[in-house]
Each structure stands twice: as structure tokens, then as C-alpha cells.
Amino acid sequence: MATRRFATDRHRAGRRRLRCSAVGALLCLLAAGCMTQVTPDGRRLRVDSDEFRDYAQQVFRRHNRALSELMQMQPAAGDEPARVAQLEDAEAEMLRQCENLNQLAVAARDQRSDGPARTVELARSVASCDRATRIVETLLDEMSP
Numbered sequence: 001m002a003t004r005r006f007a008t009d010r011h012r013a014g015r016r017r018l019r020c021s022a023v024g025a026l027l028c029l030l031a032a033g034c035m036t037q038v039t040p041d042g043r044r045l046r047v048d049s050d051e052f053r054d055y056a057q058q059v060f061r062r063h064n065r066a067l068s069e070l071m072q073m074q075p076a077a078g079d080e081p082a083r084v085a086q087l088e089d090a091e092a093e094m095l096r097q098c099e100n101l102n103q104l105a106v107a108a109r110d111q112r113s114d115g116p117a118r119t120v121e122l123a124r125s126v127a128s129c130d131r132a133t134r135i136v137e138t139l140l141d142e143m144s145p
Helices: 002-034 050-072 081-097 099-109 116-124 126-143
Strands: 036-038 044-046
Touching: 036 126, 044 050, 050 081, 050 099, 050 126, 081 099, 081 126, 099 116, 099 126, 116 126
Parallel strands: none
Antiparallel strands: 036 044
């Protein structure tokens, strides 16, 4: 009898966990549908909108363009060491801020979803990647001949 009761308790606990995870997934889906992100220029975009998707693609392209410029950049003799260090720091910050956007792009390319909670987390990082990329772009423009 004790064994049967233990098995029943385990079954109930498993059903509770399943219900909790299903509710959690539903809440994430609802949050993704209602969640908005504010771009650095002040626009409010719904994460599930075409405008947000276009914005994320633009940020991704600008980020990659900035990386390409950084890789091709030849240090000039007149560059101030402090300015070069500032650019290196900005590059490192951009890479850190854009890591989630790169993961989102890879998931989209591979036609896979990392689940609604992860997608929301990744979407939240687009604006910070945009801000970091803008800083690098500005520094590159200031240092170009």
C-alpha cells in the first residue's frame, strides 16, 4: 500500500510540474506578444512585429559592417593611443552586447527556435547591441582619414 501511495504522489508531483511548465511557457508567449522594445532613437516596437524584425536585421547588418571595418582598419601613425584604446574597449563592449543578437540570427538561419523565453531574452538585447554599434561607428568615423 505504501509503495502504491508513493507512486501516486510521484505521479501527482509530475503532473504539477508539467502544469507549471506549461503555464510558464504560456506566460512567456503572452509576454513576447505584448512586449515592446524602445530603440535608441525612441521608437517603441512590438517584439512580434515586422518593424521589430526589420530593426533587428538592420542592427545585425550594421554590427557586421562595423566588425568588417574594424578588421580592415590599419592603425595610422598619428592615431592617439588613448583613442585606439577607446575604440578597442568599444569593440569589446559591442561584441558583448551583440552576442545574443548573433545567437538569434544563427537560430533564424538554422530555422530553429530556442523556445519563447529565450527568444524574448534575445530580443531584449537588440537595442543594447544597437547602442554599442553606434558608439563603434562614431569612433570609426572620427578616426577615418
